[in-house]
Amino acid sequence: xxxxxxxxxxxxxTMLAVVxxxxxxxxxxxxxxxxxSGIHLCFTGLLTYRFWQAAMPDAAAMQTAQSTKLYFVxxxxxxxxxxxxxxxxxxxxxxxxxxxxxxxIFTGVxxxxxxxxxxxxxxxxxxLLVTGVFGVFLSFDLFLFFMFYELAVLPMYLLIxxxxxxxxEYSAMKLTLMLLVGSAFVLVGFLALxxxxxxxxxxxxxxxxxxxxxxxQRWVFPMVFVGFGVIGAxxxxxxxxxxxxSSAPTAxxxxxxxxxxKLGGYGALRIAVYLMPEGAKMWGLxxxxxxxxxxxxxxxxxxxxxxxxxxxxxxxxxHCGFVLFGVATLNLMGFKGAVIQMFSHGIMTGxxxxxxxxxxxxxxxxxxxxxxxxxxxxxxLATMFYIGGLASLGLPGLAGFVAETHVFLGGFFGNPWxxxxxxxxxxxxxxxxxxxxxxxxxxxLANVFQGPITxxxxxxxxxxxxxxxxxxxxxxxxxxxxGLLPFYFIDLIEPSIMPLLNRLGx
Amino acid sequence: xxxxxxLLVVATALVVLxxxxxxxxxxxxxxxxxxxxxxxxxxxxxxxxxxxxxxLGGRFVVDAVAWWFDILLxxxxxxxxxxxxxxxxxxxRVRMRGLGARAxxxxxxxxxxxxxxxxxxxxxxxxxxxSLELATIPMFAxxxxxxxxxxxxxxxxKYVILAALSSSLIVYGMALLYGLTGQTNLDAIGxxxxxxxxxxxxxxxxxxxxxxxxxxxxxxxxxxAADVYQGAPTPITAYLSVASKCVGLAFMFQVLFRIFGGxxxxxxxxxxxxxxxxxxxxxxxxxxxxxxxxFMAFSAVSQAGYFLLGFLGPNEAGVAAxxxxxxxxxxxxxxxxxxxxxxxxxxxxxxxxxxxxxxQTNPIMALxxxxxxxxxxxxxxxSGFVGKFFLFSIASSAxxxxxxxxxxxxSTVSLYYYLRVIRQxxxxxxxxxxxxxxxxxxxAVTEAFLFAGVVILGIVPTLYESIHADTATWxxxxxx
Numbered sequence: 006x007x008x009x010x011x012x013x014x015x016x017x018x019t020m021l022a023v024v025x026x027x028x029x030x031x032x033x034x035x036x037x038x039x040x041x042s043g044i045h046l047c048f049t050g051l052l053t054y055r056f057w058q059a060a061m062p063d064a065a066a067m068q069t070a071q072s073t074k075l076y077f078v079x080x081x082x083x084x085x086x087x088x089x090x091x092x093x094x095x096x097x098x099x100x101x102x103x104x105x106x107x108x109x110i111f112t113g114v115x116x117x118x119x120x121x122x123x124x125x126x127x128x129x130x131x132x133l134l135v136t137g138v139f140g141v142f143l144s145f146d147l148f149l150f151f152m153f154y155e156l157a158v159l160p161m162y163l164l165i166x167x168x169x170x171x172x173x174e175y176s177a178m179k180l181t182l183m184l185l186v187g188s189a190f191v192l193v194g195f196l197a198l199x200x201x202x203x204x205x206x207x208x209x210x211x212x213x214x215x216x217x218x219x220x221x222q223r224w225v226f227p228m229v230f231v232g233f234g235v236i237g238a239x240x241x242x243x244x245x246x247x248x249x250x251s252s253a254p255t256a257x258x259x260x261x262x263x264x265x266x267k268l269g270g271y272g273a274l275r276i277a278v279y280l281m282p283e284g285a286k287m288w289g290l291x292x293x294x295x296x297x298x299x300x301x302x303x304x305x306x307x308x309x310x311x312x313x314x315x316x317x318x319x320x321x322x323x324h325c326g327f328v329l330f331g332v333a334t335l336n337l338m339g340f341k342g343a344v345i346q347m348f349s350h351g352i353m354t355g356x357x358x359x360x361x362x363x364x365x366x367x368x369x370x371x372x373x374x375x376x377x378x379x380x381x382x383x384x385x386l387a388t389m390f391y392i393g394g395l396a397s398l399g400l401p402g403l404a405g406f407v408a409e410t411h412v413f414l415g416g417f418f419g420n421p422w423x424x425x426x427x428x429x430x431x432x433x434x435x436x437x438x439x440x441x442x443x444x445x446x447x448x449x450l451a452n453v454f455q456g457p458i459t460x461x462x463x464x465x466x467x468x469x470x471x472x473x474x475x476x477x478x479x480x481x482x483x484x485x486x487x488g489l490l491p492f493y494f495i496d497l498i499e500p501s502i503m504p505l506l507n508r509l510g511x
Numbered sequence: 512x513x514x515x516x517x518l519l520v521v522a523t524a525l526v527v528l529x530x531x532x533x534x535x536x537x538x539x540x541x542x543x544x545x546x547x548x549x550x551x552x553x554x555x556x557x558x559x560x561x562x563x564x565x566x567l568g569g570r571f572v573v574d575a576v577a578w579w580f581d582i583l584l585x586x587x588x589x590x591x592x593x594x595x596x597x598x599x600x601x602x603x604r605v606r607m608r609g610l611g612a613r614a615x616x617x618x619x620x621x622x623x624x625x626x627x628x629x630x631x632x633x634x635x636x637x638x639x640x641x642s643l644e645l646a647t648i649p650m651f652a653x654x655x656x657x658x659x660x661x662x663x664x665x666x667x668x669k670y671v672i673l674a675a676l677s678s679s680l681i682v683y684g685m686a687l688l689y690g691l692t693g694q695t696n697l698d699a700i701g702x703x704x705x706x707x708x709x710x711x712x713x714x715x716x717x718x719x720x721x722x723x724x725x726x727x728x729x730x731x732x733x734x735x736a737a738d739v740y741q742g743a744p745t746p747i748t749a750y751l752s753v754a755s756k757c758v759g760l761a762f763m764f765q766v767l768f769r770i771f772g773g774x775x776x777x778x779x780x781x782x783x784x785x786x787x788x789x790x791x792x793x794x795x796x797x798x799x800x801x802x803x804x805x806f807m808a809f810s811a812v813s814q815a816g817y818f819l820l821g822f823l824g825p826n827e828a829g830v831a832a833x834x835x836x837x838x839x840x841x842x843x844x845x846x847x848x849x850x851x852x853x854x855x856x857x858x859x860x861x862x863x864x865x866x867x868x869x870x871q872t873n874p875i876m877a878l879x880x881x882x883x884x885x886x887x888x889x890x891x892x893x894s895g896f897v898g899k900f901f902l903f904s905i906a907s908s909a910x911x912x913x914x915x916x917x918x919x920x921x922s923t924v925s926l927y928y929y930l931r932v933i934r935q936x937x938x939x940x941x942x943x944x945x946x947x948x949x950x951x952x953x954x955a956v957t958e959a960f961l962f963a964g965v966v967i968l969g970i971v972p973t974l975y976e977s978i979h980a981d982t983a984t985w986x987x988x989x990x991x
Contacts, residue, residue, distance in 0.1 A: 084897075084972045084975060084976070085972070085976065086828070086831075086975075086980075126870075152896070153891075155891045156890075156891055159885070159890055162930060162933075163933075163938075166934065166937065174938060178930065181926070181930065182923055182926070185926060186920060189922065189923055190916065190919070192919050193907070193915045193916045193919055196904055196907035196912075196915055197907060197912055197915075200904075200907050200908045
């Protein structure tokens with residue numbers, strides 16, 4: 006078993022270990038989960054290092070490549086008569102996503118340190134979910150991809166339904182059904198791609214050699230893109246997201262907004278655009294317009310929210326809009342911006358939901374108006390919150406800035422297949438959201454942390470404890486790293502983005 | 512010995528009946544054991560028999576497909592017998608009244624099994640029809656086995672009337688076929704039929720399709736299912752939902768591939784419409800059910816719709832996909848029914864809401880039930896997903912993309928109602944006075960095996976590949 010398979014197997018093995026421990030040793034369960042995800046983080050570091058060594062010499066060659074190059078490939082025939090294989094590997098984009106997921110699950114486990122009901126089931130499901138996520142990012146066979154994709158969605162139902170708050174059953178059901186209807190369309194698209202290629206394989210790179218007719222791409226591309234768009238919160242199919250996120254327990258919101266929503270952008274880029282460049286050209290402008298609505302609608306929605314979680318959830322809708330907007334621009338800047346935004350938004354929103362969980366655990370309220378002056382009693386949490394907030398409104402020096410700049414530049418440059426006036430107008434409209442974001446982030450944070458302490462109960466609240474400091478510190482460190490030294494990150498992903506671009510033709 | 516498995520089943524039925532005469536009430540549980548041993552022997556005989564060939568002047572033929580159906584049917588009957596034993600022996604917390612006469616029960620069950628096994632091997636209109644009736648008529652008695660339960664009686668009566676109706680349609684269709692061709696051999700009829708297309712031919716098609724649809728619970732011929740499933744003793748409901756579905760598929764194979772093979776390609780649109788209505792109606796109606804057995808009845812109806820996708824095309828992969836999904840379906844559905852029977856044995860309840868808090872009162876059974884339900888809904892990486900994926904792939908390769916989309920959306924709808932059960936088990940808290948619910952060893956071992964099957968069949972490709980390899984050339988001889 007190679008490194009890549011270990012990355013998928015490790016959370017699963019951790020889950021098995023968790024399942025074997027009796028419920029009464031619940032302390033041991035959370036330690037096992039923390040150690041398991043800690044080891045995973047180390048493995049991810051190793052993967053990044055080895056990938057860097059292996060891939061950097063090829064970077065120049067990738068500038069003109071038509072097909073993405075995979076490293077550490079493992080393939081085993083599986084259902085041979087149908088051309089299905091176990092086929093995993095990495096390229097730059099998947100490495101970036103694996104780093105993101107690994108960080109989020111580690112901090113998510115730390116953030117769930119104080120879960121006290123049905124601990125075993127909670128960590129078991131969390132780890133199962135994350136197995137699916139890693140599987141999606143690392144598999145290059147469409148069947149395998151789809152298998153992991155649904156595996157990543159389904160544990161969500163129980164995680165929200167059992168440990169959630171508020172109208173949890175409604176939210177859980179809505180989320181699960183909407184995401185699975187999305188995946189149903191993805192499945193139809195995959196089967197159509199498989200049969201239309203006539204190649205008798207589900208291998209993504211091999212299918213990339215197939216020439217699909219324009220008529221075929223005209224209907225399959227939007228199907229797959231929208232299918233992935235559901236999980237990427239594409240307007241108007243985003244409605245599961247605010248409900249789901251606000252009902253979910255802390256770690257689940259973190260994973261969901263931080264990682265799961267990225268599956269949408271990843272799938273749209275990796276599969277829809279990669280396999281159907283002609284379809285992407287036909288539909289690019291339509292999706293650009295839809296995602297512009299996303300960006301504005303999400304940020305305007307966030308202004309009106311009174312619950313911190315709804316507030317963050319709407320801001321996620323807006324920020325995930327940037328990802329799909331970047332994909333729809335169909336140029337280098339836009340693609341790069343989309344991938345950086347996936348990463349930075351993942352970290353940022355993970356930080357947000359983690360912090361909200363920590364604040365809620367102390368104040369027992371999430372209503373913004375009921376809080377005030379919390380910065381005085383919990384300076385660490387307040388500082389972290391501010392850094393996250395500034396990243397989200399795109400302050401230079403933080404990851405959000407890098408991402409948003411790329412996306413907007415990409416949108417402004419446009420592409421030869423969409424009317425230039427239209428793309429420019431849409432970009433300008435989307436840029437307005439920065440102002441709106443600044444309004445809601447600054448106003449919201451000021452309400453919660455600044456001013457006099459509104460409620461006498463708040464005066465004796467404690468600041469962050471060690472696991473909480475560790476997890477928030479790690480997330481903020483990542484935001485700063487990508488924000489200050491973006492070129493490392495761009496070097497990592499750019500060689501893998503070039504083939505996508507070359508396939509579009511210029 | 513090509514016919515050995517069938518003969519063993521019949522012999523066991525007779526032996527059980529005779530031995531029963533010499534047993535006292537206390538030792539009568541032995542009849543169950545003998546039945547199991549007989550089925551094991553039949554299974555062993557079927558497994559070791561790798562020969563294909565014809566007997567009785569070509570009226571009885573064992574080929575690859577018949578062989579796989581035999582294995583599936585014996586498996587279904589075997590598990591059903593185990594599931595029945597606790598109930599029949601009175602080894603339950605809540606006694607179910609009116610369930611006596613063990614030996615007769617096993618004997619009748621074995622006769623239905625023999626009928627089913629003969630059906631897929633028969634090549635002659637007469638043996639075909641007789642084996643169909645042998646598979647169906649004893650089933651009426653089984654459905655009505657709970658003498659003093661009104662629902663059980665109602666189930667039996669409804670089943671008699673509607674099944675008799677479908678049998679009469681079938682026999683009418685067969686008579687027309689004989690009249691058209693002058694042949695009783697199915698293959699010969701299939702060969703000659705293309706020369707006799709006319710009103711009588713289409714009438715025969717309609718009769719046989721309606722009859723087959725009724726056996727396989729295809730909408731709009733599914734009406735008997737819900738009431739019969741609900742009223743029959745639960746182990747018989749389980750048996751109906753798998754074995755009778757399996758024999759329904761076998762019947763479809765005989766009729767659609769063997770007799771009307773030449774038209775199947777042109778009839779794809781019709782098949783797709785049946786598939787679409789069956790899965791949609793089954794799923795929609797299942798949403799509003801409260802009784803878990805009725806609920807499983809509609810779930811079974813919708814599953815029939817997915818099977819029909821395999822007839823589109825038609826191609827070899829479809830045969831393998833349908834057989835594989837039948838295997839998966841038998842294992843998964845029996846997995847769910849094991850839980851239902853266990854819960855009924857221990858608490859006497861069968862409403863969906865009665866399952867609340869099961870994850871606290873017996874976490875392992877709740878987990879297994881959840882996984883089986885997820886597999887029925889087609890959630891990866893469970894076998895139900897893989898089986899459905901293969902069927903969807905057939906429809907997609909035949910160009911029916913709209914049907915794949917509908918089927919995939921239907922799977923999501925089905926997930927909604929399976930999640931209703933899971934919600935009761937996992938999210939709702941148990942009653943205040945709820946205690947841990949124990950399980951008998953027999954059921955625990957059975958459920959563990961079925962659970963392993965649900966998980967492993969989807970991950971280990973061996974079984975699918977061997978079905979595929981066995982049946983790869985089967986269809987070529989039938990489709991001209």
